[in-house]
Amino acid sequence: MKKLIIVCEEKYRVYGDYLAQLISLEDDMEEEIVGVKDGEVAAQVWLEKDYKANAAQLSSNQYILFIGHDKLIKEKSSHMKVIFSQYGMAYGWLGKQAVLCVDKVVSAKEYNDFITFALSYQDNLEKLIEEKTIKQKNIGTGAKAAGVGALAVVGGALAVAPLAGVDIFKKLTLNKKIEEQQYSCAVMKFYLDSLEEFLGL
Incomplete structure (x- = not known):
């Protein structure tokens, strides 16, 4: 079993917890590994x-x-090979x-493309959880609902208007x-897409 330590700034701990939860999911299909093989990573x-x-x-x-x-984190990343860089991520x-x-907040101009990209990943995860749940007769609907509910973190699109004329507080909140x-x-x-490769599994 591989051990992964996820190090976060306090304000980003929620994302470390989210990744740890994804890793702990038993989401593999009979013929397909989702993320990393179930039980292979702590x-x-x-x-x-x-x-x-x-x-x-x-x-x-x-x-x-x-x-x-x-x-x-900037120091740690200075010599690393960039594997993925898109929409400010x-x-x-x-x-x-x-x-x-996240290097920069995605612009209002790119936001619709970003949200389509993000929701495709969320939809993929939800479909995989749902398919596995259907195949496992011993899992109740509550477990499926909890699994899918945990994944709904991107949410829907925000109302992103051109930022001219928006007061600074609203802009910062957005x-x-x-x-x-x-x-x-x-x-x-x-x-x-990448955790399995990073861990050499």
């Missing part, structure tokens, strides 16, 4: 302060994913350390919500 979420306190004891063989966009890795971040959607999407994409 994930822990640490705050940055926990990482700094324990960094000296960590082995270079330890898989670590950093989520956020502060000084430590990015992730990449070098060896056994990876970084996932940008925060868009950034939340971007992080949720980046985590889903990393889980579905």
Whole structure:
């Protein structure tokens, strides 16, 4: 079993928890692995302060994913190969350390394209959970609803008007919500498309 430590800034811990929840899902199909093989990865979420306190004891063989966009994470990402970069979201890795971040909030002009992209990942996850639930007769509808409910993090499209004439508070609030959607999407994409490769599974 591989162990993954997910290191987050406090304000991004929700995304570390989200990835840990996705990893813990028993979502593989009979003929298809979803994300990573069920039971193959154990994930822990640490705050940055926990990482700094324990960094000296960590082995270079330890898989670590950093989520956020502060000084430590920028330093860690400076030599990493970028694997994905689109709509202001990015992730990449070098060896056994990876970084996932939102570089910039997607513009109003790109927002509709971004939300279509994000919802396609959310829909894929929901369909996979639903298909597996149908095949497993022992799982009740409550378990399926809980699984799908946990995935509905991107939500629907926000009303993104051109920002001219919007007061600064509304603009900041809107940008925060868009950034939340971007992080949720980046985590889903990393889980579905890249986590297995990063961990060498």
